[in-house]
Each structure stands twice: as C-alpha cells, then as structure tokens.
Amino acid sequence: MADSDWTDMLAAERMRVDRKFEDQLEASSFSRQQWGLVMTAVEFEIDDPEDPDTASLRADTSKLSSVMAEIKNLGERGGGMTSPSGGGSAGSGGGGGILSTIAGLFGGGGGGGALQNEAEELAADYTETLQEHLEKRGRWATICEQAASE
Secondary structure: OOHHHHHHHHHHHHHHHHHHOHHHHHOOOOOOHHHHHHHHHHHHEEEEOOOOOOEEEEEEOOHOOOHHEEEEEHHHHHOOOOOOOOOOOOOOOOOOOHHHHHHHHHOOOOOHHHHHHHHHHHHHHHHHHHHHHHHHHOOOHHHHHEEEOO
C-alpha cells in the first residue's frame, strides 16, 4: 500500500499537534528522540471513514515492539528517559547484542513491558488530540472523505 493522500494531509496538522502535545511528552518517560522513534512505528488508520460523525482515528501500534530495544538503548546512552524510574538499564546486564535484538522483535527480552505500554498509551492520547484538532479546524470530514475513497 502506497502512502495515501489522507495521511499526507495529516502531516501539517501533526506538526501543530506536536506543539500542543509537548507538555504531555515532557511528563512522560520519553525524550524527544525516543518519542520520534515511537512515532516512526505508529501508523494511523481511520475506522469507518464513510461517516465523519462516527469515524475515529486510531493509532496502529502493532510495530512498536520492533523499536522498543532501540528506544531503551537511547535511554541507557543518556539520550533519554526523563523519569527517575526509566533511566536505568532495567537489569539487563548484557546490554544488547543479537539475542536481545531478536528477543525484542518477538516482544520478549526487555523490549516491551511498562515502557511499551506507556508508548501505546501516549500514542493513543496523541491520536485523540490529533482527531480533536482536525475536527476543530474543520479538516476531519475532508480527511475522512479522502480515506473512504481509497
């Protein structure tokens, strides 16, 4: 599936929402760099785009586990987590390698857990904020219409 026009339409609006979302990000365990990595793994979908009144924007976080090991590494290298509970090595001892990477791809070995849950919750909050922003700016119906036509 190629990038669709409706997701392109989201790009400028996302920049505006990013600014609105800064306080929530600051209060999270993620640095800006880590959050950027989270968002590379999130894909937006619109459920029932045929009816903008009932349609909803949804964050597909199914690929998030593939970046969790790197997000954790960023935190361990000091690029990272702002909360006191998130900044340590989480007792992993060995600190990476091929086995950790493989385990992370399958959701094991410290790639997920509380940090991944927080990322999923933040992505859901971001998505809700984005849809509210689109509705307030009168862009939601247009985006739904475009999504429904694809």
